[in-house]
């Protein structure tokens with residue numbers, strides 16, 4: 086159990102905080118901090134977050150790749166598609182999005198009247214960062230008449246320039262929805278794009294982007310690991326590179342991997358995706374052996390450095406101060422909404 090002495094006292098809402106703007110939120114936070122230090126509070130951080138959630142009428146949406154302690158406090162955990170749906174349907178006044186920036190943008194696009202808080206604005210994504218809107222627009226211009234499908238891991242600007250969005254859960258279905266005679270551009274993940282081409286038999290022009298986490302797994306170490314655990318099944322996310330996917334017993338979105346591990350008869354699995362998912366896998370399949378696929382280097386580079394920027398302390402501070410907030414122009418939001426809604430309409 087951790088404590089945070091600088092936080093406001095339990096049960097004492099910060100005056101005016103629920104509807105306050107960024108400046109007022111800072112004042113409220115400062116007032117709260119003064120109250121706390123006055124009594125030398127050792128208030129438990131988890132409890133403080135729960136309290137703030139109630140005060141703000143806030144919901145915490147957390148991605149499976151978040152630290153387990155954030156997942157435990159979340160009202161909903163899921164992959165990109167699940168979180169998009171949850172963000173769209175929530176009635177809470179405030180969405181605290183524990184994930185990365187493009188996910189919080191998606192929440193704002195789909196539910197614009199809510200305040201969307203982001204624990205750390207620097208939580209980006211190598212796929213989104215590697216596909217700037219101006220270069221994407223130039224790429225589209227080189228292929229007139231083509232349908233542009235963008236993986237949800239892209240900025241709102243790129244979404245606005247796309248015809249339809251997909252996630253790893255529904256990419257095959259989205260591609261199959263495009264008439265056979267139409268050329269398709271797929272951005273920004275080349276590995277997911279290649280995988281979908283194999284599944285659908287459709288050729289697509291691929292943006293040359295990749296996830297720094299899913300491209301880090303070592304095929305050499307995986308082969309050794311499979312020799313050590315011959316009964317273990319290898320499950321992999323389609324953001325992994327093709328040689329690894331060719332080795333996999335099962336390929337699917339993060340949530341699909343979770344369901345496979347829970348429901349399959351095998352008792353051991355090597356999991357080739359961000360190891361944050363192991364927390365929920367262990368909860369739902371406590372008797373199974375779960376082994377994180379190893380990166381090539383002796384590092385923790387199979388952990389997403391962007392996702393891991395979020396901490397409980399930052400979650401707490403964001404709810405206290407009601408910032409950082411995800412803001413977006415109405416024009417951008419509207420332009421990005423249609424391609425997202427096309428995806429959701431295709432996703433049962």
Ligand code: SF4
Nearest residue numbers: 185210211296298389
């Ligand atoms: S794991 Fe990869 S795709 Fe997911 S947020 Fe991190 S960098 Fe982006």
